[in-house]
Amino acid sequence: MRRGLAAGGGGARPAGAPGGAPRPETPAGPRARARGGASAGAPGGPKAGSAGPQPPARAGGRSARPGDLPRAVSLSLDQTPNVFVLRVRLEETGEMFRVTDCRGDMTVRELKEELDLVVGIPFNLQRLQYLDQGVLMDDATLKFHDVVPGGIISLCIWHYDGWTELVLAAVEGDPSKLSCLGVTEDSFYRTANSQHFNDTMWKKWTSQRAFVALYIASHRGHADAVQYLLEHGASCSGKSPVGRTALHVAAAMGRVDCIRLLLAHGASAHDKDATGETPVSIARRLKYKQSEWRVFLYQWMARGPTDLVPKRAFPKAKPGFGSEKKSRS
Known part of the structure; x- marks a missing residue:
C-alpha cells in the first residue's frame, strides 16, 4: 500500500513543488497571496482577468524611471516663485552678495546692471x-539658464588689460598698490595693449582706470583710497x-566718509x-537714511549760508509792523 502511494497511484503533487514534496508555507506566503502580490498565472496568484488588487499604475502605463528626473526638474522650475x-x-575675492527681487523672466543684462x-x-x-x-x-533670461x-x-x-589686478587692489583699498597700476598719467605701468597707446589714448586709458578704482573703493568704503584717487586726478x-x-x-x-569726500x-x-535714479533716491530705496541725509546736507550747505534756513520757516512781516511797534515803545 505504501509502495502504491509512493508511485503516485492516488495522490496529486502540489503545483510548482520540485521532487514531489510539498513546499513548506512561510508565514509571509499566505499574506502575500491575500494581498494579491503574486503575478497573474503564478502558483497561488490570481488568474489573469481576475478582480484581484493591482499595484497603482503610473500615468502613461509605465512606472517612474531615472530618465523622468529632468522632466520633474523642469516642472519644478516652472513652479518657482515670481x-x-x-x-x-565674486570669484577673485570670495565675497558673497545677496541679490533680491530676481525674476525668472529677468535677463542676464538686467542682473548685471543690478x-x-x-x-x-x-x-x-x-x-x-x-x-x-x-x-x-x-539677452537670455534666468529661466533659460535654469537659474x-x-x-x-x-x-x-x-582677464585682459590688467583689469583683474586693478579690481583686487581697489577691493583691498591699498593706495600704494593702486599707485602702481596705471591710475595716473605719470604711471610706469604698462600692459600688452597700453604700451602701444599714443598720449591721447594713454590719458583716456588711465582716466578710465582711475574711475574704476574710485568706483570700487567708494563702494567698499575705503576712504583713504578714495582720497588718494581724488587727489591724483x-x-x-x-x-x-x-x-x-x-x-x-x-x-x-551707506559709506558716509566716502560720500563726504566725493561731495x-x-x-x-x-x-x-x-x-x-539719483544717489539720494537710491539711498532712500535701500533705506540708508544716514546716506540720504548726508548727501542732502552737503548739497544744502553748498548753496551758501543764507540758504541754510528755508524762507518759509518764518512768516512774512506785514508792512508797517516794525514802525508801529517802535512808535508804541
Whole structure:
C-alpha cells in the first residue's frame, strides 16, 4: 500500500513543488497571496482577468524611471516663485552678495546692471557663470539658464588689460598698490595693449582706470583710497556703462566718509543713472537714511549760508509792523 502511494497511484503533487514534496508555507506566503502580490498565472496568484488588487499604475502605463528626473526638474522650475533671491560670488575675492527681487523672466543684462550697484563692479567688467555653464548670454533670461531661487551665480572679472589686478587692489583699498597700476598719467605701468597707446589714448586709458578704482573703493568704503584717487586726478563725475557715479554706489552702501569726500570734490547728487535714479533716491530705496541725509546736507550747505534756513520757516512781516511797534515803545 505504501509502495502504491509512493508511485503516485492516488495522490496529486502540489503545483510548482520540485521532487514531489510539498513546499513548506512561510508565514509571509499566505499574506502575500491575500494581498494579491503574486503575478497573474503564478502558483497561488490570481488568474489573469481576475478582480484581484493591482499595484497603482503610473500615468502613461509605465512606472517612474531615472530618465523622468529632468522632466520633474523642469516642472519644478516652472513652479518657482515670481520673485526670489540669488547669491552672487565674486570669484577673485570670495565675497558673497545677496541679490533680491530676481525674476525668472529677468535677463542676464538686467542682473548685471543690478550687480553694478550691489557688487560695485562696473557692468562692462562682469562675466557671469552658473553651475558648469559657460558665460551667460546678456539677452537670455534666468529661466533659460535654469537659474533656481537661492542659486549661486559666479561673477568673474574679464582677464585682459590688467583689469583683474586693478579690481583686487581697489577691493583691498591699498593706495600704494593702486599707485602702481596705471591710475595716473605719470604711471610706469604698462600692459600688452597700453604700451602701444599714443598720449591721447594713454590719458583716456588711465582716466578710465582711475574711475574704476574710485568706483570700487567708494563702494567698499575705503576712504583713504578714495582720497588718494581724488587727489591724483580721479574724476568723481565719471560714470559706469549704466550711468552711475561713485557717489551712487557710496550712497547705496551707506559709506558716509566716502560720500563726504566725493561731495567735497564736486560730485553731484543730481546725476541720474540709466534708470533715472539719483544717489539720494537710491539711498532712500535701500533705506540708508544716514546716506540720504548726508548727501542732502552737503548739497544744502553748498548753496551758501543764507540758504541754510528755508524762507518759509518764518512768516512774512506785514508792512508797517516794525514802525508801529517802535512808535508804541
